[in-house]
Structure formats: structure tokens, C-alpha cells
Amino acid sequence: MIELKKFSYWYPGTEQPALDRVSLSIAEGEFIGIVGANGAGKSTLCYALSGFVPHFYNGETEGQHTFNGQDMASLDLGQLAGQVGLVFQNPFNQISGARFTVREEIAFGLENLGLPQSEMRARIDEALELVNIQDLAERSPFSVSGGQQQRIAIASILAMQPRVLVLDEPTSQLDPDGTRDMFTALNKLVSTRKITVILAEHKLEWLATFCDRVIALGGGKLRAEGSPQAVLSSEQMLRLGVGRTQYSEAAARLLRTKQLPVTLEQAKKALK
Amino acid sequence: MNLRVEGVSFRYPSGVLALDGIDLAIPSGQLLAILGENGAGKTTLVKLFNGLLRPSQGKVYIGDWDSAEHTTAALARRVGFLFQNPDDQLFERTLAREVGYGPRNLGASEAEVKRRVARALKLVGLHDMAEAHPYDLPQPQRKLLALAATIAMDTPILVLDEPTIGQDEVGRGAISRILTDLHRMGRTLIMISHDMDFCAEHAQRMLVMLNGKIHVEGTTEDVMGQTKKLDEAEVAPPQLVRLAQALKMPGTPLTVDDFVDEYKQWRKKKKSK
Amino acid sequence: MRGGSIYIERSSGLHWLHPLTKVALTALCFASAAALPGLPWLLALFVGLLLPLAIWGRLTGAFLKACLLVVGPFVLSLTIIQGFFSGGETVLFKLGRFAFTQEGLLAGLTFAARLLVALGGTLLLMQSTPQPHLMQALTERGFPPRIAYVVLTAIQIFPSFQDRAQVIMDAQQARGLELQSGLLNRARLLLPMVGPLILGSVMDVSERAMALEARAFSSPARKTSLNTLADSLLQRAVRWLLALAAAALLLWRLWSALQ
Numbered sequence: 061m062i063e064l065k066k067f068s069y070w071y072p073g074t075e076q077p078a079l080d081r082v083s084l085s086i087a088e089g090e091f092i093g094i095v096g097a098n099g100a101g102k103s104t105l106c107y108a109l110s111g112f113v114p115h116f117y118n119g120e121t122e123g124q125h126t127f128n129g130q131d132m133a134s135l136d137l138g139q140l141a142g143q144v145g146l147v148f149q150n151p152f153n154q155i156s157g158a159r160f161t162v163r164e165e166i167a168f169g170l171e172n173l174g175l176p177q178s179e180m181r182a183r184i185d186e187a188l189e190l191v192n193i194q195d196l197a198e199r200s201p202f203s204v205s206g207g208q209q210q211r212i213a214i215a216s217i218l219a220m221q222p223r224v225l226v227l228d229e230p231t232s233q234l235d236p237d238g239t240r241d242m243f244t245a246l247n248k249l250v251s252t253r254k255i256t257v258i259l260a261e262h263k264l265e266w267l268a269t270f271c272d273r274v275i276a277l278g279g280g281k282l283r284a285e286g287s288p289q290a291v292l293s294s295e296q297m298l299r300l301g302v303g304r305t306q307y308s309e310a311a312a313r314l315l316r317t318k319q320l321p322v323t324l325e326q327a328k329k330a331l332k
Numbered sequence: 333m334n335l336r337v338e339g340v341s342f343r344y345p346s347g348v349l350a351l352d353g354i355d356l357a358i359p360s361g362q363l364l365a366i367l368g369e370n371g372a373g374k375t376t377l378v379k380l381f382n383g384l385l386r387p388s389q390g391k392v393y394i395g396d397w398d399s400a401e402h403t404t405a406a407l408a409r410r411v412g413f414l415f416q417n418p419d420d421q422l423f424e425r426t427l428a429r430e431v432g433y434g435p436r437n438l439g440a441s442e443a444e445v446k447r448r449v450a451r452a453l454k455l456v457g458l459h460d461m462a463e464a465h466p467y468d469l470p471q472p473q474r475k476l477l478a479l480a481a482t483i484a485m486d487t488p489i490l491v492l493d494e495p496t497i498g499q500d501e502v503g504r505g506a507i508s509r510i511l512t513d514l515h516r517m518g519r520t521l522i523m524i525s526h527d528m529d530f531c532a533e534h535a536q537r538m539l540v541m542l543n544g545k546i547h548v549e550g551t552t553e554d555v556m557g558q559t560k561k562l563d564e565a566e567v568a569p570p571q572l573v574r575l576a577q578a579l580k581m582p583g584t585p586l587t588v589d590d591f592v593d594e595y596k597q598w599r600k601k602k603k604s605k
Numbered sequence: 606m607r608g609g610s611i612y613i614e615r616s617s618g619l620h621w622l623h624p625l626t627k628v629a630l631t632a633l634c635f636a637s638a639a640a641l642p643g644l645p646w647l648l649a650l651f652v653g654l655l656l657p658l659a660i661w662g663r664l665t666g667a668f669l670k671a672c673l674l675v676v677g678p679f680v681l682s683l684t685i686i687q688g689f690f691s692g693g694e695t696v697l698f699k700l701g702r703f704a705f706t707q708e709g710l711l712a713g714l715t716f717a718a719r720l721l722v723a724l725g726g727t728l729l730l731m732q733s734t735p736q737p738h739l740m741q742a743l744t745e746r747g748f749p750p751r752i753a754y755v756v757l758t759a760i761q762i763f764p765s766f767q768d769r770a771q772v773i774m775d776a777q778q779a780r781g782l783e784l785q786s787g788l789l790n791r792a793r794l795l796l797p798m799v800g801p802l803i804l805g806s807v808m809d810v811s812e813r814a815m816a817l818e819a820r821a822f823s824s825p826a827r828k829t830s831l832n833t834l835a836d837s838l839l840q841r842a843v844r845w846l847l848a849l850a851a852a853a854l855l856l857w858r859l860w861s862a863l864q
Contacts, residue, residue, distance in 0.1 A: 098472050098500045116815055141821035149498075152765070153809050154816040157758035160612075160735050167831035169819075174826030177833070184831075202761065205370065217819060232498045235370050235526050236568060262500055265571065303501030306529060306571040310591045324571070328578045331595065384775050404775075405783040413779035419808065420769070421776040423800025433797070437781030467804065481780065 061256065062086040062109055062224065065124035069108060072119045078104040080280040081123065086258065088223065091250045093267040093288065094260040096277035097301030102260040105277065106228040109258055110146040111137060142173060145217035147227040151209035154216070155201045162204075163188075163197045166216045173220065180219075187219035190253075191245040207238025211245060218249070224256040225249065231263060239263060243270055264305050268292050268322040276300055293320035333395040333410060333488035333520060334360045335381060340390035342376055342544075350376040352544040354390070360488070363511070363521045365535035365552070367528075369566040372541040374524045378491045381522070382411040394489065409438055412487035416494045418471070418478035427453065427469075427477055428462040434485040452484035456510055472503045479510065490514065492523040496530050504530060532556055532570040532586045540565045557584040610760050611671070611728075612735050619662030619733045623836045624742040627730045629847035630658075634726025636851035638719040640858035644711065647718035655725045662733045671728045672721060680717040687713030736760055741830050750828060766802070773801045 063086070069079040079101050086092060086109070096102045107113040114121050115137045125132040127144070148154055159165045163184055170180045188194045191211040196204060201212050210230055217225065227246075231239040243266050249255045250270075261267050267274060267288060274291040276284040278300040284291045291297070293308045304312075307327035308320045314331065321327040335358040342351040350373050358364055366374045379385040380392050383404040392399040394410045412434075415421060424430040431449045440448065453459040456476040461469070466477055475498070482490060495511070496504050504527075511534055515521055525531050531538065531552070538555040540548045542565040548555050556562075556573050569577070572591045573584050581598045585591035614620075619627075634655070641647050659668035689700075693708025730739075740753040777797045778784065784794070 096500075097502050098470060110819075112815060112818070116818060137818050138821060138824040138826075141819065141824060146815070146819045148812055148816060150809070150812060153812045154819075156754075156817065156820060157761040158740075158754050159737050159757075160610075164737065164831055169821050171828050171830055172821040172824050172826070174824070174829050176829065177831060180829070180831050202765065213816075220821065229498075236528075237369060237566065301500055301502040303504075306588060306591075307575060309588045310572060310575065310595070313588065313592045314595060324574055324578060327575050331575070331579060379775075382779055384779065403783065404778040405781050408779055408781040411779075413776075415772070415776045415779075417772075419805045420772045420801055421780065421797075423797050423804065434780040437783070467808075485780065 061088050061128050063124065063126045064108065067108065067123035067125050068121065069104060069113055070120045071104075071117060074119075076280070078280050079108060082280075082282045084275065084282065084285075086224075086256060088256055089250065089254040090256050091246070091270060091272045092256075092258045093271035093274040094258065094277065095262070095264070095267065095274060095292070095297070095300075095302045096260075096283075100277040100300070101280040102277055103228050104280070105275075106146065106226050106258070106260050108132075109224070110144045110226040111135065111140040112146060115140070141169070142220050143222050144224045144226065145220060145222035147210075147213055147217055147225065147230050149229045149232050151206050151213055151233065154213035155209060157202075160200060161198050162193065162201050162212055162215075165201045165212060166219050169216055169220045183219045183221065187215040190218055190249060191215045192241070205238070207234045207241055210234060210238065210242060214242075214245065218255075222255070224258065226258045228260050229262065230259070231261065231266075239266065246270065264292055264303070265307075265323060268305065276302060289319055289322050289326065292322045334358060335395075335489060335520065335522075336391075336393040337377075337380070338391045338393070340380065340387040340392060342373075342380065342385060343388045350544050351380075351387075354544075354546060356539070356546065356549075358520060358522065360520055361515075361518045363515050363534060363536045364523070365531040365538045366522065366524045366541065367526075367531065367538060367565070367567050368541035368547070372565070373544040374541055375493065376544075377541070378413075378493065378522060378524060381489070381491055382407045382413055384413075405437070408434070408485060408487070410487055410489055412482040412485045412490045414479055414482045414490070414492045414495060416497060418474040421478060421481070422466045422474060425465060426463050427458060427466060427480075430466055430477060431481045431484045434481055438485065448484040448486060452480040455483060455513060456480040457506060472499050475499070476503070476506060476510075479507070483510075483514070487519075489520040490522070492521065492525075494525055494527075495523055496525060496527045508534065528568060528570040529572075532573065540567055552586060553584050556586065610736050611731050613664060613667050613732050615663045615733075617662045617664075617733070619658060619664070619729075621835060622733075623834055623840050623844075624730075624734050624739045625746075626840045626844050626847075627734055628739075628742075629844040629851075631726040631730045633847045633851040633854075635723050636854040638723035640854040641719075641722075644715045644718055647715070647722050650722055651718070651725060655722070655729060658729055662729070664729070664732050667732060668725075668728060671732070672725055675724055675728070676717060676721045679720050680714070683717050684710055684713035687716065738832070738834060741832070742834055744828075745830075745834075754822075766806075769805065770798070770802060773798055776801075 064082050064084040066081045066083055067079060068077045068081055070077050094102050094105060104113060111132055114133055127135060156165060156168045159168055166184045166187055167180050170183060188197055191214050193208060193211050193215060196208060231242050246257050247270050250257050271288050274288045275282060276291055283300055284296055297304050305322055307324060308322055311320045311327060311330055321330045337354050337356040340351055340354045343349050368374050376385060380387055383399050383402060394407060399407060422430055424433060428449050431452050432445045435445045435448050453462055456479055458477060458480060466474060469477060495507050511521060535552045538552050539546060540555060547565045548558055548561045556569055562569055576583060576585055583594045585594050637650050659665050688705045688709040689703045691709040691712050693706030695707035696704045697707055698705050736757055740757055744750050744753050782797060
């Protein structure tokens with residue numbers, strides 16, 4: 061449903077492309093992980109997949125960039141808002157601040173879309189349930205933890221019923237509890253709603269456990285693509301500054317297999 | 333320099349008892365990790381070390397100083413503090429000035445400031461950027477800059493709040509190298525972190541907090557082996573320990589080297605049986 | 606209290622009134638403050654209208670406390686200034702060569718009472734109405750939603766600004782910055798304190814703007830609201846009456862001034 065063909069992008073006033081001839085095709089219902097060192101182009105790719113490049117950031121593009129067969133440049137953010145959702149690193153910056161309760165906060169985007177009240181209510185209840193924060197509905201979005209705020213941000217986007225959810229390092233400011241809740245919620249979305257989830261993330265063990273496919277970036281270029289195990293266990297991850305899980309590292313010293321384990325389960329099986 | 337906490341409790345004005353009867357001695361030169369879930373009291377505890385918070389009860393000694401007798405700015409001669417978010421402190425026009433700000437506050441001579449700035453920037457690998465603006469650096473590197481600013485204060489004790497948060501593998505590697513260097517120089521290092529793999533690899537001792545109390549304390553190997561206690565405090569062991577447990581292998585391997593050795597021995601023993 | 610708002614959650618008739626009804630009431634308070642001739646009238650309005658409304662809204666304590674906090678300092682300074690400097694015959698006491706007169710005292714108290722009535726009306730409106738509802742009522746009648754958004758976020762985000770200022774102060778103290786009094790020292794604090802606050806906020810702006818776009822803020826659709834603000838024929842009538850009364854008071858005042 062989203063397609064990049066030899067797509068390059070330059071931020072305004074820069075000479076180095078932030079994305080360099082990236083070709084990528086994303087199908088409906090996939091759970092995709094994006095890895096790469098800081099500055100490798102993860103955020104820019106997230107923006108491109110959600111239409112913020114080229115619609116929010118100006119700058120130059122080259123190559124093809126389509127959403128459901130339509131040229132991304134011909135759509136505008138207002139049209140895309142109900143179809144592609146984007147979630148950021150910092151939970152605090154995503155709370156609109158214009159509403160008093162979590163329920164009203166989630167309604168904010170729906171009010172902007174001009175939905176009737178009955179539909180808003182139904183969608184809000186559904187979104188609260190999807191990320192499991194029903195008990196926060198009447199609280200102030202400013203009175204909850206960072207992890208809860210991040211789930212409110214996701215619920216606010218989900219209520220707009222996008223077909224694609226793009227998340228740019230959503231757990232980087234969260235503690236292990238918050239991270240676990242986030243991945244549980246995302247996994248539920250993919251398995252029960254067939255929503256396409258695209259996630260840029262450093263936490264490899266979590267990515268490997270849940271993703272269908274992993275994309276590795278380096279210097280704005282697509283460097284590897286494939287199953288989490290194939291991509292994340294490869295030695296290339298060390299050169300790209302992505303690193304590997306300690307399961308892979310330990311197994312690399314003990315085993316001679318074609319594909320090293322990446323998760324606990326895989327490592328347990330391989331080393332038994 | 334050593335650090336002692338004697339019978340300390342701390343209650344926030346809101347009435348929340350954040351620390352409850354803490355006794356703790358951190359000897360000179362130790363690398364200690366403080367673990368625990370959010371709200372367990374980790375940050376409150378370390379804020380007592382430089383007087384940002386004052387105990388409701390009990391005493392905190394920094395070397396031979398009773399912390400109650402000194403302001404935070406005075407305690408800054410002995411305790412350096414790296415905050416979680418570097419953007420809460422950066423304001424100067426260049427990296428060099430930013431790093432020199434602390435030493436200047438402490439009254440170091442210009443020549444001394446210059447020496448310390450050069451050394452600290454070198455240690456974190458930003459010496460080529462000394463005249464750049466702090467905001468020319470991406471956020472993860474600004475954290476390294478804030479770390480350099482803390483190091484330049486030349487304090488015998490350093491407190492680091494979540495040093496690896498938001499860092500990629502390269503950044504974690506840099507911080508790992510810097511901590512190792514500082515440790516070798518004999519500084520006392522205290523870090524709060526949720527990054528278990530990082531803590532297991534670097535810390536000599538660990539302290540796990542739960543509900544304002546010290547839940548477990550001991551050598552890293554000892555603490556990481558106490559599965560039940562860690563579970564109670566909602567602290568997940570690092571990957572290698574979890575793998576060893578899943579394989580029902582004895583021991584608590586903290587580094588890949590440890591794991592490889594222990595695994596080989598275990599296999600050998602199994603075979604000979 | 607939520608964010609920087611002074612709204613107090615209660616379940617009361619006053620809270621259920623349509624925000625614009627309360628706005629009309631506040632307008633009447635301002636008109637009365639400007640138009641009513643003397644202290645007795647002003648106090649009568651406060652005791653006879655505002656106080657019962659506060660009781661109805663189950664806000665008595667909070668309302669009186671806020672009035673005292675906001676108006677109290679003015680009462681003190683106004684009576685002192687007016688008492689000494691507005692002249693008059695009846696000298697109550699003397700401080701050196703300055704005489705404190707009864708006429709001056711009365712003038713000061715009257716001025717303070719005008720403030721009390723005007724601010725009292727405003728406080729009652731703010732304490733019984735969530736600001737988002739007030740803004741919704743206004744935007745439904747053509748107030749620009751972008752301005753409403755800015756006002757609302759400013760109110761809500763202010764406390765987090767304060768929190769951040771505290772963290773910055775902690776961070777700089779930990780770098781050896783001594784917090785001392787004195788003008789020169791204060792000036793030395795300014796840059797290390799304000800610098801990070803502003804730089805950090807500037808960094809946040811672009812992410813905030815993107816997050817707003819992700820919530821369809823610039824969607825061309827006609828905006829709707831989750832909650833309907835309850836209104837009634839009676840309230841509409843009352844609103845008109847209040848507005849008319851306010852206008853009448855002002856006209857009457859203007860008329861008598863011209864006479």
C-alpha cells in the first residue's frame with residue numbers, strides 16, 4: 061500500500077540526501093521494524109512513509125513515492141490524517157494540551173475530522189480498549205506516567221482509524237514496563253485489526269520477537285531487508301552501528317550455524 | 333571519595349514517603365548501579381548526594397563533609413551529576429564554553445579551565461567540535477557533551493541518571509568506554525539505569541530499590557542471581573542471565589565472555605556424566 | 606485544578622449552566638463595578654448575587670479564598686494610598702505630616718469593592734467552567750479555533766514549564782551555580798536558567814506542530830465537538846436579560862455623568 065522506488069530526499073539547504081535511492085514496498089497488515097544507528101535516516105523514512113515528507117518538510121525528492129497507487133505529493137496532510145498515523149518519541153509533545161481529560165484528548169483529532177458525536181464516542185471507547193487504558197479515560201493526560209502518555213498518543217491516532225501506523229522510536233523515553241505495554245498493544249493491533257505497523261526502534265530483542273520484517277538503514281541507504289532473524293543476526297549489524305542481541309553475540313562464539321539466534325526462544329533452542 | 337547515608341528518610345511535601353530508612357556506604361572508587369521500577373526512590377536517593385533534596389531524617393556524608401552543612405553549589409566540588417536530559421542544562425555558544433561553565437563556577441583559573449575542557453572533550457570524543465554550537469550536535473551527542481561538562485568538574489564522585497537512554501549501539505559503546513576510563517581513574521561512579529545489559533556488564537555492585545527501601549544489595553553477580561528478589565522489584569535480569577536460566581545452566585554470566593566459558597564447562601560436565 | 610487552570614470540578618447547577626450564560630453574568634459584574642454609585646450597592650451585589658451563586662456552585666470556600674488572594678492586596682494598598690493622599694476633612698490619624706482621612710478611606714474601599722465585584726464575577730466563571738468548554742462555546746459562535754487552541758494549551762502547559770524550570774535550576778546548581786540574592790547575582794543566573802528553557806521549547810515546537818498535523822488540525826472539515834453544551838430557552842432569555850441589564854447600567858451611568 062506504500063511504495064518507494066529509488067526514492068531520495070534532501071532536507072532544505074542540505075547536499076547529502078537523508079534518504080538515498082530507497083526502494084521499499086509495504087503491504088497491508090505487516091509489522092515492520094526499522095533499525096539503524098542515529099542519523100541513518102530512520103526518522104526521515106518514518107516521515108516519508110507517513111507523508112510528512114514531502115508535505116511537512118519541504119526539500120527535494122527524486123524517484124517514486126506512492127500511497128495506495130496515488131502519488132504521495134498529490135495528497136495533502138489533511139487527507140492523509142485519517143489514513144496514516146504518526147507517533148513520535150516524546151510523549152509529552154503529542155498531548156494537544158487543549159483538552160482536560162484523556163477521553164477529550166482522544167476526541168481532539170476526531171473533532172478536527174468533523175465526525176458526529178455518536179461515532180466519536182464509539183471510536184474513543186474502542187481506542188481506549190485497544191491500548192488498554194480504559195481506566196485513564198477521565199484523568200488529565202498530564203497527570204499520568206510517560207508510558208501511559210505514549211499509549212494515549214497512540215490511542216489518539218488509532219481513533220482516527222488509520223490503515224497504517226508509523227512510530228518513530230516510541231519507547232526510547234520509556235522504562236521497561238512502558239516498553240512492554242507498548243509492544244503488547246502494537247502486537248494486538250496487528251493481529252486483531254490488520255493494521256500495518258511500521259516501527260523505528262533500538263530495542264532489538266523486542267523487534268525480533270514481534271516483527272514480520274526488518275529493514276536496516278545506514279547513511280540514508282537501505283542496507284538489509286528480511287526476516288528479523290536473518291537481518292538482526294548478521295554481522296553487518298555491527299558495522300551499521302545497530303549492534304546485536306547478546307543471544308546472537310554469545311551464539312556467534314559457540315555455534316557454526318547459518319543463522320544465529322536473535323531472541324531468547326531461538327537461543328534456547330539453538331544451545332540446548 | 334566515599335559516601336555514606338545513615339538512617340535517611342525522605343518525605344515529599346505532598347506527603348509521599350519516597351525514602352524509608354536507608355543505610356548505605358559507597359566506598360571510594362566503586363561503580364554502583366541503582367535499579368528499580370519508576371517511583372521506587374532511585375532519583376530521590378541520588379538527589380540527596382548533592383543536596384538537591386535534603387533528608388527529612390538522617391544524615392548524608394560526602395567524604396568528611398556533612399551534606400547538611402553545604403549548599404548544592406558547594407557540594408558540586410565533590411559530586412558531579414549528569415541529568416537524564418542534556419537539554420535541561422545546555423545554554424552556551426560553544427562546546428568548549430559549555431564544558432568550562434562548571435569549572436569556572438568552582439573558581440578554577442582560566443588555564444586550568446582550558447586544560448580540563450580539552451581533557452573532558454577528548455574523553456568523550458568531541459574534541460574536534462570544541463568551537464561548534466551545542467545544538468549543532470544531534471541529541472544523543474548532546475548527552476555526551478553534558479557528560480563532558482560533568483567530568484570537567486573533576487569531582488571524585490559522579491552520579492549518572494540513565495546515561496544510555498536514547499543512545500544507539502555506537503553511543504552505548506562510547507559511554508561504556510568513558511565509564512571504564514573514569515573507573516580506572518579511581519572516580520566513584522553511581523548510575524541509575526533501566527539498561528540491564530549495560531549495568532550487568534559494567535557495575536561492580538548493585539542496589540535494587542523497592543518502595544523507598546533497599547530491596548537487595550550486593551555484588552552484581554550476587555544480585556543478578558536473585559531471581560525472586562528481582563522479580564518482586566519488577567527488574568528483569570539481563571539477556572545472558574535469562575538465557576542461562578532458560579537453559580538451566582548454573583551461574584550468572586554477566587558478559588559474553590563469561591557466558592561462553594560457563595557454557596563450555598557446563599556442556600563438558602554434562603557430557604562426562 | 607487541572608494544568609494552570611483554576612477550574613474546580615463539582616457537580617452543581619452553576620457548573621451546568623451554559624458557559625455564555627456565565628459570560629453574560631460576568632459582563633453584568635463588570636458593568637456594575639463601573640456603574641454602581643457607592644460602597645453599599647457594590648457590597649450588596651457581592652453578598653446578594655455573587656456569594657449565593659458561589660454557594661449554589663458549591664464553591665464558597667474556594668471562591669472566598671480566591672477573592673481574598675486576588676483582591677486583598679489591592680484593598681490594602683488602595684486604602685492606604687487613597688486614605689493619605691485623596692484629601693478630605695475628617696482626619697482619622699496622622700503619620701508625620703500626612704493625614705489619613707475618612708473620605709480617603711471610603712474612596713479606597715469603594716475602589717477595592719469595584720475590583721471585588723468585577724474580579725469576583727470572573728473568578729466565578731473560571732472556577733465553574735472548564736476552559737475547553739468556554740472555548741467551545743466561543744468557537745461555536747465564530748471565535749477562531751486556532752486562537753482558542755493557543756489559549757488553551759498556554760493554560761495547560763504552563764505548569765510543565767514551571768517543572769522544567771525547576772529541573773534546569775537543579776542542573777545548573779549541580780554545576781556549581783550558587784543561588785544568591787543581589788541584583789548582580791540574579792543577572793548571572795539569567796542566561797543559564799532561561800537559555801535551556803527557550804532552546805528546549807524551540808526544539809519542541811516542530812515536533813508539536815507535526816503532532817498537531819497528525820491529528821488533522823489543518824483538515825478542511827467543519828470541526829465538531831465531543832460534548833454538546835447544554836442550553837435552554839430559559840438560559841437564552843436570562844443571557845439577554847443580563848446583557849440588557851449590563852448595557853442599561855452603563856448607559857445610566859453615562860447619562861448621569863453627562864448631567
